[in-house]
Amino acid sequence: MPRSTILIAESSCLIRRGLRSILQNLENVEIMQLIDDKEDVCATVNNKKPDILIINPKMMPSDCINLKKEFMNAHKLSLILLSDQEKLRDQFKADGYIHYQDKQEQILDLIQEVLAKKHKNKIPDKNAETISSREKNILKHIALGLTNKEIADQLYISIHTVVTHRKNITQKLGIKSVSGLTVYAILHNLISMDDVKQ
Structure with missing residues (x-):
């Protein structure tokens, strides 16, 4: 961002x-x-x-x-x-x-x-494409405030896999904080503001 x-x-x-x-x-x-x-x-x-x-x-x-x-x-x-x-x-x-x-x-x-x-209109579309659909799904769960273990349980994958995806997401987007990833997820319609406030 x-x-x-x-x-x-x-x-x-x-x-x-x-x-x-x-x-x-x-x-x-x-x-x-x-x-x-x-x-x-x-x-x-x-x-x-x-x-x-x-x-x-x-x-x-x-x-x-x-x-x-x-x-x-x-x-x-x-x-x-x-x-x-x-x-x-x-x-x-x-x-x-x-x-x-x-x-x-x-x-x-x-x-x-x-x-x-x-x-919203300033974020280049190419950034949205740099992460895979699986990474978008992981990002959505991160933005909703889930822990690595909770994400792993919901998606039926290992915690190690979640951690790997998480590292890839932060590297590709250049965003390290959860709040920054949350704003990114909102801007790219992965979640809504209402989801965050719940």
């Missing part, structure tokens, strides 16, 4: 740093910058061109109110609002919404969902 970049625009130091700390748990994600001054938002977005802007709506500068149209379309930027007022989501046509009281799991799920939608 391509490396994704995120900007966080929030006046509260505690919230900015807390959110950065949570997002560092994601694979292939770089927090480019933390913005604490609303006057810097437009210039920083235009200069850095991140994949995602997480912003408190109060940080939207008055001369940049049409941020969605001006920047989102030009740079294919996804907008996630950080607020305690969910109604603002529709007003700004945001791609996602983080409430101040959301748990870490909810925040990470939301970011992965936005990234999955964003990168």
